[in-house]
Amino acid sequence: MKRTITIPLSTDASAAPVAGAASGAPVAAAAEDGEADRSFVTALARGMELMRAFGPDDDYLGNAELSRRTGLPRPTVSRLSYTLARLGYLVYAPEREKYRLGQGVLVLGHRYIAGSxxxxxxxxxxxxxxxxxxxxxxxxxxxxxxxxxxxxxxxxxxxxxxxxxxxxxxxxxxxxxxxxxxxxxxxxxxxxxxxxxxxxxxxxxxxxxxxxxxxxxxxxxxxxxxxxxxxxxxxxxxxxxxxxxxxxxxxxxxxxxxxxxxxxxxxxxxxxxxxxxxxxxxxxxxxxxxxxxxxxx
Missing domain, CATH: 3.30.450.40 (GAF domain)
Known part of the structure; x- marks a missing residue:
């Protein structure tokens, strides 16, 4: 079976390596990509990317670790994590002073699979x-x-x-x-x-x-x-x-x-x-x- 496909692989060689966040890139970089787009909501992007900072082996993460992984200031992370917890996408554990992913994330995943x-x-x-x-x-x-x-x-x-x-x-x-x-x-x-x-x-x-x-x-x-x-x-x-x-x-x-x-x-x-x-x-x-x-x- 013959398939036509072009393979443009040249990219900007001067690009710096990305820091090792769990999601693959700092959230700040993702937000910067959309700054020139007036329709791009940076606050929403940061909130979504905060959830992506949780890796497959992470049970709980505190705001300090989330800040390190995302590249966002800790006060910003604190507001985002509080809001996401209120909405059910994160769960706060007072005894640990850390967050884990909540049921809201799972519901979205199931809806994606079921919807298609x-x-x-x-x-x-x-x-x-x-x-x-x-x-x-x-x-x-x-x-x-x-x-x-x-x-x-x-x-x-x-x-x-x-x-x-x-x-x-x-x-x-x-x-x-x-x-x-x-x-x-x-x-x-x-x-x-x-x-x-x-x-x-x-x-x-x-x-x-x-x-x-x-x-x-x-x-x-x-x-x-x-x-x-x-x-x-x-x-x-x-x-x-x-x-x-x-x-x-x-x-x-x-x-x-x-x-x-x-x-x-x-x-x-x-x-x-x-x-x-x-x-x-x-x-x-x-x-x-x-x-x-x-x-x-």
Whole structure:
């Protein structure tokens, strides 16, 4: 399958690396990007980014840590965290003098999944392929320089690494992240590449070279690969999933232990199967979720 895709990867080499906040970039930088736009509400952006500062391993964070991660002044963080707690998006623990994410965040996530019918349509197909291949099959969305699993279907056997919804993978070095990038129109891909360049700093040339190869693979085959890159024990293949006619792009992958999934198997077997899975999910979404059984290779 031949696909046309342009691969503009040149970005501003003078951009400074981003500090290591949990969400991938300081909130101040995100707010500055919108200052020239009169429709951009900086206070709202700061509040949303404050919630993104919570990483997958964070139970509670205080205002001082939130200020450090976001780059915002502590008095600003204090007002934002208080407001978000009043609205149910954060929960305050007086004995710790810290905050954790609240139920409001979970409700928004569930509404996103339910509103698109994506989970109901995708999960049966994903689980079927997972059982048939003895591999993990997962659906993910982007968050700065990472991908976040929205859904993950596991095989019956033991796995080297068992990833679940909420797990994070690096965008530039994982198959699922590369597939998401490949699914973007060039104009939307370019700002993401600039963010990745700032994140990787001096490591970017090497990362960019492997990413270019992955995008060329997508142009030729319709899927991207990663073998023992973001983690030495893991290998996988992935394809983009376009929603709303391409207005929104997610990605879906299939993977497992690198020792039993050499590049030859990824390219000849799992890559075409995950591409067919992505096509089937897109077709069902565009056709209104027809329940007619589709056969996947």
């Amino acid at each position: 019918r994506l989970r109901d349509i995708a999960r049966p197909l994903m689980q079927s392929l997972s059982f048939a291949t003895d591999c993990t099959v997962a659906l993910a969305m982007p968050d700065r320089h990472e991908m976040i699993y929205l859904e993950a279907c596991q095989p019956r056997g033991a796995l080297v690494k068992r990833l679940t919804p909420g797990s994070r993978l690096p965008m530039a070095t994982s198959a699922i992240g590369r597939a998401w990038l490949a699914g973007l129109p060039p104009a939307r891909r370019q700002p993401v590449l600039a963010t990745l360049e700032r994140h990787y700093g001096p490591r970017w040339p090497g990362v960019r070279s492997r990413l270019e190869r992955a995008l060329r693979d997508y142009a030729r085959h319709g899927f991207c690969l990663a073998h023992a890159e973001w983690e030495r024990s893991v290998a996988g293949a992935a394809a983009p999933v376009r929603l709303q006619g391409g207005a929104e792009v997610l990605a879906i992958n299939i993977g497992g232990a690198a020792e039993r999934l050499p590049p030859e198997i990824l390219e000849a077997n799992l890559g075409p199967r995950v591409r067919a899975l992505a096509d089937a999910i897109q077709h069902r979404l565009w056709q209104g979720g027809d329940s007619t059984e589709e056969r996947l290779p």
